Every structure is written in C-alpha cells, then in structure tokens.
Amino acid sequence: MLQVISLLVENKPGALMRITGVLTARGYNIESLTVARTLDPALSHMTIVVDVDPSLRSLVIKQMIKLINVLQASDLTESRAVAREMVLVRVKAPVDRRTAILKEAEIFGARVIDSSVEGFALEATGDPEKLDEFIDVMRSYGELDATRSGLVAISLEGKKPRLSPPVPTGSGVEKLEQKTGVPNG
Amino acid sequence: MMSTSSLVSGARMLLECLVREGAECIFGYPGGVTLPLYDAMYDHPMRHVLVRHEENACFAAQGYAIATGRVGVCCATSGPGATNLVTGLVNGLMDSTPIVAITGQVASKLIGSDAFQEADTFGITRSCTKHNYLVKNLADLPQIIHEAFYIAGSGRPGPVLVDIAKDVFSGQSRYAPVSAIHLPGYKVPSDGHTGQIRRAAQMIWEARRPIVYAGGGIISAGASAELRRLVEFVDIPAVCTLMGLGGLPSEHPNFISMPGMHGSYAANMGLTQTDLIIALGVRFDDRVTGRLSAFAPHAKVIHVDIDPSEIGKNRIPELPIVGDVRRVLEKLNQILAETAPAISTQNAAARRSWWHQIREWQEQYPLKPVISEAEIKPQHVVSEIDRLSGGKAIVTSDVGQHQMWSAQFIRFNEPRLWINSGGLGSMGFGLPAAIGAQFARPDKLVFAVVGDGGFQMSIPELATLVNYGLPVKVVILNNGYLGMVRQWQELFYNNRTCAVELEGFPDVQKLAAAYGFTGRTVEKPHELAPALQEAVDDPGPYLLNVRVSPCENVFPMVPAGSGISEMVVGPPQPVLVPK
Known part of the structure; x- marks a missing residue:
C-alpha cells in the first residue's frame, strides 16, 4: 500500500536530496513528490507518495525526522488528512x-x-x-x-512542530571536556 | 584575538572558528583549491598534521576524537582529496564518531563545469555524513563552521563535512564572531522521560535474570561511572559490545565480556536466557544479535538511546527511553536507590541462581588465549600486549581476526582506550587511528594492533610516525593470510580458500630502517615477550612483525544466520591450554 508522508522542511540546498535519500537508499521508488514554499519562505512543505514496507514505515519517518533540515515529518496514510x-x-x-x-x-x-x-x-x-x-x-x-502534479496533502490535526531553541556557539567544547576529563589544549 | 574591524580572509576566519571550537589540530593533506587555507596556516598557531593519504587523515581524526571525546578535524582538497575521505566518513558515521571534515571545492563560479579536480563532494558525501554543507558565500562561513561542530559533537555524534569553494577561502571580509546557532529542526534529546525511567526501575527490581547490554553510547555519553553504579548497586551481569569495551572496566567482576559473533559463551548465553535486557546506547547490531528471531527470546527489553530512530529498529523494546544515556542512568540510579529498601530483596534467590548460572558458563567455556610452545599463537601476542598494557594502554585495530582477538583478550579498564573500526569494518584504520590517538594522548602508550593485510593498506603512514616522532607501537599479527576471510572460506565455503594468501610481505626490519626507525620480526614464542618489551622501551615508533601460526581461527564463533546461543566454541583440533 502506498504511504503518504508529509514534511515541513527548511528551504535549504540539499534538503530534498537528504529526504529522498532515506527512501532511495532502500531502493524504494517514489511515486510522487511535491515541494513548495510555505507561508514562511524559509520553509517548504513536501508531500511524498511512496510504497514502503509496512514494517519499516515508522522507521522511515524517524530517520527523516532525524535529518537536520526536517522540522516535522508525519505519516498521513491512516491519519485524518485531505489529499x-x-x-x-x-x-x-x-x-x-x-x-x-x-x-x-x-x-x-x-x-x-x-x-x-x-x-x-x-x-x-x-x-x-x-x-x-x-x-x-x-x-x-x-x-x-x-x-x-503529484499529490499534495494536509493533515486535519493541527500539530505544531517542536522546534529547538538557539544555542550559544562553542557550547559543545565545555560539554565534551566535562565528559572526558581531558583538558583542552 | 583578531580585530573585528579589519578585513580577513575566509581561510583565516575558518581557523579562528576552529580555535573557538577548541580544535587543537587538523589532520590533512593540501592541494590546489586549499592553497589559500594552507597559506593562512603558515602564520597561524593551529597545528596541522600532514598524513600521507586523505583517508588516513579522516581515520586519524577519528582516533583523536575517540581518544578524547572531542571533535576531530580533517581536511582535504577538492576532487580526489575529497573522494578519498569517503571511507573515513562512513566509518565515522557507523561508529558515531564526532568529526568535522573540511574539503576545498573549485571556485564557486566553476562549480558544475567539470573543472580540474572538481567532484560533487556535497552530493557524494550526503549519505556518508550526519550532515554536510557546501559554502559558496563567505558571509555564511563562520555560522556553518560552528553549526558543523555542534552537529558533529552533540546528540548521537557523527561526521559533518563542510565543502568550501576556493573563492570563499581567499575572499576578504570583516569577521564578526558568531555567538549563537539556530537549528530549529535538530533535536538533541537530553533527560529521558521520568515516568519511563520509573517503570525501568520497577522492571529491574522485578526481573529474575537481568543483564546489562552496554554499547558505544556509554563511551560517547561519558556514562561509565553511572553504568558502574548501576551494575554494582543492583548487582547485574553486564556485557559490553565491541564499541562499548572499556565502558565498564574489563576487570570488573560484573563484566562478562563481549557478546556476539565472537563474543564469550557466558555473554551470549546470558543474553539468550535473560528475562530483562537493559540496553544502553546500543543498536542491536547483527554482529551482536545473530539471527534476530532467536535473540533473547524470553526477555523484555528496556532500550535507552539518544537516537529515536534506533529504538525499535531491530528489536521492539517493551520500554523505550529516548535520552542521553548518562543523564538517564543518573536518574535511574537515583530512583533505584530510593526504591531499594522496599523491594531489593524481591527475587533475591532467583538473582543468586542467575549469577550462579553465569559463573558456571564462564567456567565451562572461559575466554582463554591459546598458547603453544612450538609457534606463536596470535592470541598469545594480544595476551602479551594485555600484560604490558595492564588495562591502561590505548589499543587500535583494523578489522578481522586480530581485532576480535584484541577485543577478547586485551583489558580496557577505562573508556576511550579501545579504538577500532566496528560498524564499517575498514581495513587500514588501526595505524592512522593510532596516530590521531597518540597526538591526543601523548602521555599514553599506544599500540596499533594490525593484521598483515590491513597494515599494507596503511604502510604510507609509517612516514607520518617518523615525521612527528610518534612512539606508536605497531604490532603486526602476521599469519600471511587475510585471516577472517580465510576463516569463512574454511568454515562456510568448504575450505576453498581463494585470494587470501598474502605473499610478498616486506622485510620489516629493512622497511622500518628505510623509514628511519626500528623494526623487527619474531617467529619463536620465547622471543615474543622480550621483543614487545623492547618495543615499549624504545622511545620512538616501533614496528614489530610477529609471525603467528598461519591457520588459527577465532572462537567462539556464531555462524552468520544462527542464533547467538548456537556457538562453535572451539577449533576441531585439540589445543594446548597454558598452565
């Protein structure tokens, strides 16, 4: 059965490649894919229709969420959505x-x-x-x-993406030193 | 500190960003488009370590990163320089090693024109990295470098590549240090869900035959002390995976060795018969689980991992906890301590007989090195290294038989001592990784334990050892074969050995002498210990070629596709057990 994946992504070079890479790395053929800017021009909305093995569906979504450029990914196949x-x-x-x-x-x-x-x-x-x-x-x-055109879909359940706040630069340095006890320099 | 009002080059800005991220050195190899970067290094305090092949720059950065827990940095030019990094990047991705790889790219206006030494590095490395960047505008550079370090080092660590166009390096601009980075889609889980951790504590008390299955996540998260508290407080047997060795001291009484394809009998039987697996920073890798359907058939699973996509990937846990394993264990230990008085005596008898069973398995099939008086057994060599190390030396390895014997017989009493190519299994990793580790820890004795196959893939780095006077002790377990491939051909391909005999190995004494340091070959068992002692006593690098018995195989072994309780525990011929 075809799966409908809806994604909210940063409108950045390579984002599309990374997302489709999660699918193509497994040899899945994409049936349709649409992508366009959202109301916020820094973001894009993407709808992908693909035939994913049912046992791997949640894994594929999790691996997409893991991508740095992906703000939200959801499986609309069996949820309340219009397409x-x-x-x-x-x-x-x-x-x-x-x-x-x-x-x-x-x-x-x-x-x-x-x-x-x-x-x-x-x-x-x-x-x-x-x-x-x-x-x-x-x-x-x-x-x-x-x-x-390929399918465009929107969920009828208004789930807000959970976004990470900014972090100060170099914050990793202290954290790692604390972990290892190896002094810097 | 640089003046913020004057113009500086992109190359200089990059170096300043590296300094701000605490980078000490770059393992690299220069080329055409990175010329402006190397020009900036000419009068900059950043240390550059010149390796002899870009792949080894990436491996060395990983050796550095694993030895310290900090982000390792490597650098290569465009085209072939960048493509040579690929194996190293995938290696880092598989073993969750934090590295930032800087590559040069042709000038931005030439990108896409098949310019000299142009390759689509951004495209090629997309699936080899945790994240990657192509920088075409100087204004973006500082921000991207800081993002790269943050992504590489946080969450589940991994490699990040930044491909920088030549004109970005050479362009001039005012440098304004970046104070914050904002990656709204990058979630770094931290504390686990308290309710879930409470349930975990409950399950731990209720279990009759619990076991801890700890992996590389313990090392990355710096969770060793908390792991130790857990296993001691509840008195649970623990296995550490190949990537997790040293997460619990090898000499700890609760440590029952490594599980999996070449794991100990006790570890594999323990995982098979347990009723509760406490999985900490592991990914249920196929080399650990064997046939998944036969893996831990009676067990409930608590799976703690910082990467949500690992949870349920291979084994669906009864209790998932997404979080930093150190912080989760802190909270778990606290809850266990609070709840102990009421319920710690529950199942006490069952726990006692579980330990009794584990000790029985350990006695029945102990991991004991095979030692012979007639020839040097490879296990003998790693046991001697273990004796010299005393659980304290850094040991690196490639992939194959020597790697498995090292993992079985060398003790690691601290984290970050064992540096090997686990997930990807890259030959030629050991020597460059040792170079990185020795740079990171000049105070440590570093052994590069390699096979004669992998060694010949990294021979050029002997020059790097000499170049920087690194006292790495390279020990070759030389059986004249690609041993692990031969082992599989023997066992599963009806002994039809093909393309595994490595003839033409060089004279090591002459080889080392040609590079200007000491090398030696030993063949007799009585020569082994003195030769290793000589290597350790030598203030410089040392190349020790040990002619080991050619046909030794690694046991126990779980044949591919079998359950991990279906072990072949030893070779068919009788073996001489040491007194």
Whole structure:
C-alpha cells in the first residue's frame, strides 16, 4: 500500500536530496513528490507518495525526522488528512465532439484553460482515483496527453512542530571536556 | 584575538572558528583549491598534521576524537582529496564518531563545469555524513563552521563535512564572531522521560535474570561511572559490545565480556536466557544479535538511546527511553536507590541462581588465549600486549581476526582506550587511528594492533610516525593470510580458500630502517615477550612483525544466520591450554 508522508522542511540546498535519500537508499521508488514554499519562505512543505514496507514505515519517518533540515515529518496514510492532485490534459477535439467533451469535463469539475481548433487544455483537481477516471474518459475521445502534479496533502490535526531553541556557539567544547576529563589544549 | 574591524580572509576566519571550537589540530593533506587555507596556516598557531593519504587523515581524526571525546578535524582538497575521505566518513558515521571534515571545492563560479579536480563532494558525501554543507558565500562561513561542530559533537555524534569553494577561502571580509546557532529542526534529546525511567526501575527490581547490554553510547555519553553504579548497586551481569569495551572496566567482576559473533559463551548465553535486557546506547547490531528471531527470546527489553530512530529498529523494546544515556542512568540510579529498601530483596534467590548460572558458563567455556610452545599463537601476542598494557594502554585495530582477538583478550579498564573500526569494518584504520590517538594522548602508550593485510593498506603512514616522532607501537599479527576471510572460506565455503594468501610481505626490519626507525620480526614464542618489551622501551615508533601460526581461527564463533546461543566454541583440533 502506498504511504503518504508529509514534511515541513527548511528551504535549504540539499534538503530534498537528504529526504529522498532515506527512501532511495532502500531502493524504494517514489511515486510522487511535491515541494513548495510555505507561508514562511524559509520553509517548504513536501508531500511524498511512496510504497514502503509496512514494517519499516515508522522507521522511515524517524530517520527523516532525524535529518537536520526536517522540522516535522508525519505519516498521513491512516491519519485524518485531505489529499488532492491536479492534472493538466490536452485532448484533441474535432468539431463534432467538442460539446460532448465539455459536458464530460463539467461532470469532473474540470476547467478549460486553453481552447484551439485542435482541441482543449483542461485542468482538473481531485483525489488521484477521480483523476484516473477523468483521464480514462477523456482518452475515449481521442488522442490525449496528461501531466499530473503529484499529490499534495494536509493533515486535519493541527500539530505544531517542536522546534529547538538557539544555542550559544562553542557550547559543545565545555560539554565534551566535562565528559572526558581531558583538558583542552 | 583578531580585530573585528579589519578585513580577513575566509581561510583565516575558518581557523579562528576552529580555535573557538577548541580544535587543537587538523589532520590533512593540501592541494590546489586549499592553497589559500594552507597559506593562512603558515602564520597561524593551529597545528596541522600532514598524513600521507586523505583517508588516513579522516581515520586519524577519528582516533583523536575517540581518544578524547572531542571533535576531530580533517581536511582535504577538492576532487580526489575529497573522494578519498569517503571511507573515513562512513566509518565515522557507523561508529558515531564526532568529526568535522573540511574539503576545498573549485571556485564557486566553476562549480558544475567539470573543472580540474572538481567532484560533487556535497552530493557524494550526503549519505556518508550526519550532515554536510557546501559554502559558496563567505558571509555564511563562520555560522556553518560552528553549526558543523555542534552537529558533529552533540546528540548521537557523527561526521559533518563542510565543502568550501576556493573563492570563499581567499575572499576578504570583516569577521564578526558568531555567538549563537539556530537549528530549529535538530533535536538533541537530553533527560529521558521520568515516568519511563520509573517503570525501568520497577522492571529491574522485578526481573529474575537481568543483564546489562552496554554499547558505544556509554563511551560517547561519558556514562561509565553511572553504568558502574548501576551494575554494582543492583548487582547485574553486564556485557559490553565491541564499541562499548572499556565502558565498564574489563576487570570488573560484573563484566562478562563481549557478546556476539565472537563474543564469550557466558555473554551470549546470558543474553539468550535473560528475562530483562537493559540496553544502553546500543543498536542491536547483527554482529551482536545473530539471527534476530532467536535473540533473547524470553526477555523484555528496556532500550535507552539518544537516537529515536534506533529504538525499535531491530528489536521492539517493551520500554523505550529516548535520552542521553548518562543523564538517564543518573536518574535511574537515583530512583533505584530510593526504591531499594522496599523491594531489593524481591527475587533475591532467583538473582543468586542467575549469577550462579553465569559463573558456571564462564567456567565451562572461559575466554582463554591459546598458547603453544612450538609457534606463536596470535592470541598469545594480544595476551602479551594485555600484560604490558595492564588495562591502561590505548589499543587500535583494523578489522578481522586480530581485532576480535584484541577485543577478547586485551583489558580496557577505562573508556576511550579501545579504538577500532566496528560498524564499517575498514581495513587500514588501526595505524592512522593510532596516530590521531597518540597526538591526543601523548602521555599514553599506544599500540596499533594490525593484521598483515590491513597494515599494507596503511604502510604510507609509517612516514607520518617518523615525521612527528610518534612512539606508536605497531604490532603486526602476521599469519600471511587475510585471516577472517580465510576463516569463512574454511568454515562456510568448504575450505576453498581463494585470494587470501598474502605473499610478498616486506622485510620489516629493512622497511622500518628505510623509514628511519626500528623494526623487527619474531617467529619463536620465547622471543615474543622480550621483543614487545623492547618495543615499549624504545622511545620512538616501533614496528614489530610477529609471525603467528598461519591457520588459527577465532572462537567462539556464531555462524552468520544462527542464533547467538548456537556457538562453535572451539577449533576441531585439540589445543594446548597454558598452565
């Protein structure tokens, strides 16, 4: 079963690589991944859909939380959350089918974002299964190209991330000396 | 103190940050893009130790770090310099050793252009480090250096790499010392949950056959004294893992040696039959647990670790406690002391018979060195080293048979004396680690116990020993084989030994003489003790090549995939036990 992982991360170089590294190091293939800035431009929100062995799920989350750049990581697979995906579809629409395509698009709540003599570009959002159906239906009208955004999800339980406070520089020096009894210098 | 108003180079700023972090020396190797850094070192008091290969700079920094508990620093240039650090970084990651690795990178405007000696060090070392940085702006440098030290040394320690573009080293700016670092996503657990610790105390009193399973976390956390208080107060038998040796003095009566693949019979049987494992700073490594499903089948587990991702990774504990093991043990000992009068007599009879059983196992299959009058047994060599050390010397090793014999027979009565490549098992670790350790502890007798295989991977560092006059005693257990590989080929591959014979070993006396110090080969048992004494008495480095019996194997042994109670306790042929 696919797992949906939601992460709040520092918007820093390498953060994405570290997070995906936890998955790729185990040979997992990522089904979808979305990442964008949050309201705070220093942070990003990430949603990853991946097929993780159920026995390793909590370990994967813990190993992500361990990363310096990760402020929060949670498994939304079985918790209260909403998830949506967007698809852009370009469909060939000869004159005799244009009305039918538009009617069908309306059923799925899709919007026309471009129209030309060749056809339409349509935009639809929904849960991934609904988008699968939408794409299938549109394919029945003719040649089609589709790009999906990947899933974005948000938890319905407002959990605040636990953040660490600043520490003075060089604080490790005293701590370590205290531990070993080896004087510095 | 540097003036804060004048312009200084990034290289100089880096050195100032290292000084502020208490670094004493850098183990390194220079190159093209680190030229500005070495130029700044020219008239800076920071000590630089020139090794002969970057991998050994990283190993030496680890020897230094393990011997002191402080962050070790190593340095390499871009490209091949940086890629040569990789094995060392993974080694540090596996053994939770605090190091900061500084690498040079090509100038920031050239990054990504396949410039001369360019490699994607930041990308390559991502999975080899606890954290890593690429510095392209001078303004970020001081902050990042302090963050690197903080991350390396705190929590579960580990290596942090800082890749610095050449123009950052050479750029000039005003230096304003950084007073604080803020890593909101980096959590360092400290005190454990008091309620959980109370429950732990309760479980300890209720247990009939408890055992302490202590690891490298005891050493990193400086928790030896608290560990000792615990085992003495409740009178529990304790095993220390390969990484935890010295966490409890080897001579302590409650110490029943190392568990695992080449652990003692008593340690492995104890872990198999216990009803409560008190796991302290350990990770239930496969070399300790053997087949997980057969590991400690009757036991409840209390697992204390500073890294939450270790808890439940291999064995799901009944009672997890996330925290610094020293602080957790302080509180646990306090609670045990408070609750003792009421319940310490509970299970007293069961505890007595548990100890009786443990002592029986120890007597039944003691860890005793094999000694022969006809040839030098490798176990004989490490026992002689043990005699000279008296539990006080620093001993480093590579990986393999010599490492296991050292762990079995050399006593470590303090933490930070035993320095080996545990998790990664890197050959060639012992000699450079000894260099780092000897720099850290000039007052200590340092033995590098190595095999003839690993030694040949670190031979260039003999020059470093001479260069700095380091009196490291290099003892080669020379059986002419890659012994551990041969042991597995013998036992599990139907004796089809392949590519394990090491022919062409150099004449050690000539080799050492070529480097300008003393070396000697011994072959007869009666020569061994005097030769080791001569090595110790020599004020300088000493290379002692001991021709040991070629086909000796390490026992007890738990075959891979077996439960740890399924031990092969000895070789099939009869052995001569010393009087």
